[in-house]
Amino acid sequence: MKRTSRDIxxxxxxxxxxxxxxxxxxxxxxxxxATGLSLATVATLVGELLGLGMITEVGFEDSAGGRPRxxxxxxxSGGALIxxxxxxxxxxxxxxxxxxxxxxxxxxxxxxxxxRPEQVVGHVAAAVGAVIAQAGIExxxxxxxxVSVPGQVDRDNGVAEYAPNFDWRDVPLLDLLAEHLAHPLYxxxxxxxxxVAELWFGAARxxxxxxxxxxxxxxxxxxxxxxxxxxGVSNSAGEWGHTTLVLDGRLCHCGxxxxxxxxxxxxxxxxxxxxxxxxxxxxxxxxxxxxVGALARAVAAHDPVAVEVVRDTARYLAAGIADLINLLNxxxxxxxxxxxxxxxxxxxxxxxxxxxxxxxxxxxxATEIVLSPIAGDPVSLGAATFALEGALxxxxxxxxxxxxxxxxxxxxxxxS
Amino acid sequence: MKRTSRDIxxxxxxxxxxxxxxxxxxxxxxxxxATGLSLATVATLVGELLGLGMITEVGFEDSAGGRPRxxxxxxxSGGALIxxxxxxxxxxxxxxxxxxxxxxxxxxxxxxxxxRPEQVVGHVAAAVGAVIAQAGIExxxxxxxxVSVPGQVDRDNGVAEYAPNFDWRDVPLLDLLAEHLAHPLYxxxxxxxxxVAELWFGAARxxxxxxxxxxxxxxxxxxxxxxxxxxGVSNSAGEWGHTTLVLDGRLCHCGxxxxxxxxxxxxxxxxxxxxxxxxxxxxxxxxxxxxVGALARAVAAHDPVAVEVVRDTARYLAAGIADLINLLNxxxxxxxxxxxxxxxxxxxxxxxxxxxxxxxxxxxxATEIVLSPIAGDPVSLGAATFALEGALxxxxxxxxxxxxxxxxxxxxxxxS
Ligand SMILES: [Zn+2]
Ligand SMILES: [Zn+2]
Numbered sequence: 001m002k003r004t005s006r007d008i009x010x011x012x013x014x015x016x017x018x019x020x021x022x023x024x025x026x027x028x029x030x031x032x033x034a035t036g037l038s039l040a041t042v043a044t045l046v047g048e049l050l051g052l053g054m055i056t057e058v059g060f061e062d063s064a065g066g067r068p069r070x071x072x073x074x075x076x077s078g079g080a081l082i083x084x085x086x087x088x089x090x091x092x093x094x095x096x097x098x099x100x101x102x103x104x105x106x107x108x109x110x111x112x113x114x115x116r117p118e119q120v121v122g123h124v125a126a127a128v129g130a131v132i133a134q135a136g137i138e139x140x141x142x143x144x145x146x147v148s149v150p151g152q153v154d155r156d157n158g159v160a161e162y163a164p165n166f167d168w169r170d171v172p173l174l175d176l177l178a179e180h181l182a183h184p185l186y187x188x189x190x191x192x193x194x195x196v197a198e199l200w201f202g203a204a205r206x207x208x209x210x211x212x213x214x215x216x217x218x219x220x221x222x223x224x225x226x227x228x229x230x231x232g233v234s235n236s237a238g239e240w241g242h243t244t245l246v247l248d249g250r251l252c253h254c255g256x257x258x259x260x261x262x263x264x265x266x267x268x269x270x271x272x273x274x275x276x277x278x279x280x281x282x283x284x285x286x287x288x289x290x291x292v293g294a295l296a297r298a299v300a301a302h303d304p305v306a307v308e309v310v311r312d313t314a315r316y317l318a319a320g321i322a323d324l325i326n327l328l329n330x331x332x333x334x335x336x337x338x339x340x341x342x343x344x345x346x347x348x349x350x351x352x353x354x355x356x357x358x359x360x361x362x363x364x365x366a367t368e369i370v371l372s373p374i375a376g377d378p379v380s381l382g383a384a385t386f387a388l389e390g391a392l393x394x395x396x397x398x399x400x401x402x403x404x405x406x407x408x409x410x411x412x413x414x415x416s
Numbered sequence: 417m418k419r420t421s422r423d424i425x426x427x428x429x430x431x432x433x434x435x436x437x438x439x440x441x442x443x444x445x446x447x448x449x450a451t452g453l454s455l456a457t458v459a460t461l462v463g464e465l466l467g468l469g470m471i472t473e474v475g476f477e478d479s480a481g482g483r484p485r486x487x488x489x490x491x492x493s494g495g496a497l498i499x500x501x502x503x504x505x506x507x508x509x510x511x512x513x514x515x516x517x518x519x520x521x522x523x524x525x526x527x528x529x530x531x532r533p534e535q536v537v538g539h540v541a542a543a544v545g546a547v548i549a550q551a552g553i554e555x556x557x558x559x560x561x562x563v564s565v566p567g568q569v570d571r572d573n574g575v576a577e578y579a580p581n582f583d584w585r586d587v588p589l590l591d592l593l594a595e596h597l598a599h600p601l602y603x604x605x606x607x608x609x610x611x612v613a614e615l616w617f618g619a620a621r622x623x624x625x626x627x628x629x630x631x632x633x634x635x636x637x638x639x640x641x642x643x644x645x646x647x648g649v650s651n652s653a654g655e656w657g658h659t660t661l662v663l664d665g666r667l668c669h670c671g672x673x674x675x676x677x678x679x680x681x682x683x684x685x686x687x688x689x690x691x692x693x694x695x696x697x698x699x700x701x702x703x704x705x706x707x708v709g710a711l712a713r714a715v716a717a718h719d720p721v722a723v724e725v726v727r728d729t730a731r732y733l734a735a736g737i738a739d740l741i742n743l744l745n746x747x748x749x750x751x752x753x754x755x756x757x758x759x760x761x762x763x764x765x766x767x768x769x770x771x772x773x774x775x776x777x778x779x780x781x782a783t784e785i786v787l788s789p790i791a792g793d794p795v796s797l798g799a800a801t802f803a804l805e806g807a808l809x810x811x812x813x814x815x816x817x818x819x820x821x822x823x824x825x826x827x828x829x830x831x832s
Contacts, residue, residue, distance in 0.1 A: 234778055237743065327743075
């Protein structure tokens with residue numbers, strides 16, 4: 001999709017609110033300097049945000065030799081946002097104030113085989129009700145609920161098109177949720193949720209071009225290009241996990257062979273550990289989280305097998321990251337999600353070293369590789385951010401509004 | 417870099433002129449509908465283009481039930497643009513009118529070993545002088561000269577940073593050229609020249625996200641994202657030729673192993689032919705153009721070795737193209753440059769079939785794969801387009817102006 005003037009106005013509105021959240025209190029003049037927008041444009045956008053109650057006037061500062069400048073700040077109590085992270089084994093929900101501080105959390109476990117759409121929707125509705133109750137706020141104060149579900153999603157229609165781990169195809173998730181929840185709902189996947197979290201609150205903030213490499217059970221790359229999320233023509237950009245790294249290599253669930261994900265996703269890491277040391281005490285069969293946690297502790301204790309597993313993983317990861325650097329020439333590569341958080345600095349160090357062997361000199365010199373600075377669950381935060389963006393007006397680009405009409409009579413169905 | 421309001425104004429100016437060139441004569445109302453810009457914005461930009469003499473008022477059309485609408489058209493004689501394609505064995509130069517019709521052409525051969533910077537600059541200056549003389553126009557009518565040189569370039573400073581085939585490092589090419597040419601000069605590489613040619617005049621026109629896959633001696637992917645050229649933070653985006661396709665595969669001149677370019681670049685294709693049939697009559701040692709031409713003719717005659725070489729090449733190419741589709745989810749993949757033009761439809765058919773085996777269903781369904789529709793040399797056309805963009809005002813993004821100040825006393829040095 002091409003950018004239209006409406007897209008640009010929306011992007012500017014995001015940019016100004018992002019800057020206010022990052023640097024409250026701030027003046028229109030500072031906002032203009034930080035965003036590159038004209039003072040007139042900033043003044044208009046600040047007026048809109050004041051009108052929405054998302055920010056407030058908080059006084060004046062002296063300016064050298066001029067009139068005092070009005071200061072604005074984010075209004076944390078101007079509304080609440082809810083982020084829902086539907087993962088393989090749990091549903092994690094957080095409620096945020098408008099400064100995107102987490103105010104309440106709830107989690108529902110899901111046992112294997114309990115992932116029929118109605119069951120998952122029941123868990124989500126219960127957890128959303130729980131966080132609203134915990135926060136003690138009125139339902140009407142919730143500006144929106146962002147929902148992340150793994151796999152490929154049609155966000156315009158709120159459909160989970162393909163979620164291999166749940167064996168879902170074309171599940172109308174937002175329609176099902178709208179029977180329980182009366183709030184505006186937004187659907188996307190963890191890849192883009194993590195990217196938008198970095199864009200608003202993490203290592204991609206203020207960067208034009210950034211790649212958020214998601215390392216979990218699945219693997220992908222959320223793309224921030226030209227200061228905004230790059231979705232592609234059918235909202236499926238970022239499927240870097242299915243980049244061919246080894247022609248005719250390991251078989252992937254996508255049908256292709258040698259995909260990055262088969263080597264650096266959590267199951268691929270477990271497979272490498274099993275190859276190197278079939279009876280390793282680090283191996284917790286069927287439990288990726290426990291295995292990756294054990295690996296991280298063993299690396300800290302200089303266990304040679306664990307060190308080798310991390311090095312091998314980093315080698316594959318680095319070849320794929322070098323491809324991203326050569327192709328996109330980004331300012332920063334952010335390693336995100338739970339595998340990156342668990343393996344942490346030792347993984348980062350190996351990756352940096354191996355990337356330097358693969359990437360071209362010029363783009364390599366322009367790129368930093370960092371761990372995500374976001375504490376807590378980036379997926380819930382990103383999902384809530386989609387709800388915030390929705391409340392600011394959805395861009396036409398790749399989207400239209402994912403907002404659902406509020407179904408008549410459904411308010412009472414949301415537990416509170 | 418983030419997009420600033422100035423970038424956006426420049427992008428809008430490009431968009432409006434692009435549309436006028438494509439659909440002259442046209443009205444402001446039609447332009448607003450085609451570009452998604454407001455009528456007020458279009459009217460302002462049309463006023464600027466009229467002021468620059470790039471377009472003219474050409475009459476009125478009736479509008480249903482309203483006032484007659486003013487029509488504008490591109491003004492071909494509003495100025496001339498020159499595109500310079502510096503390749504391994506020749507310098508090809510074309511002069512275009514403002515509708516980007518080629519008006520004059522000149523070519524200088526370069527023998528191996530004649531590629532010292534001063535020698536190349538001499539060839540360029542002679543050929544530029546020749547096209548201006550052929551066209552019979554005044555020097556002052558030339559709005560700019562765009563120069564494409566293979567390899568990595570610093571366009572802000574006009575430096576050819578690394579051109580492996582010439583063994584150039586940090587050659588201040590525009591400074592050297594400015595001693596001979598008094599026109600505004602712009603430097604970039606063939607990868608981005610082909611991409612911008614497709615964006616303005618080819619298969620990427622009106623598309624938000626497109627990838628222009630360049631198949632020549634070198635291989636790369638020019639990226640059109642969000643309706644504009646994606647350059648990356650240090651103008652080196654698009655180095656897809658150095659994507660790892662076969663971990664620990666063929667050694668590449670970049671130092672990495674298994675790069676796409678080592679399999680699908682013209683030397684890689686020749687290598688495959690030699691492997692399959694060492695004494696093949698199709699093989700013209702040291703002459704890539706002749707060999708690829710012979711292959712194309714042999715495929716047309718159903719020669720089994722030639723068919724196998726093209727199929728193998730397509731297989732590697734398709735794995736790399738599937739990576740691009742999965743990662744970027746573009747609307748169109750354009751196969752460009754001389755290898756694509758020479759192997760043509762048979763290559764395209766094999767690529768389409770093999771991509772379908774590698775790419776994910778959802779992004780695959782959204783992507784067309786086509787041969788470049790541009791007749792003639794897309795590199796010269798793209799280089800001239802950089803000069804046109806420069807004349808319209810360079811965007812700040814990734815650039816600043818690459819325009820050189822006119823050195824005093826240098827006008828007479830340009831042959832005419
Ligand atoms: Zn795969
Ligand atoms: Zn290479």
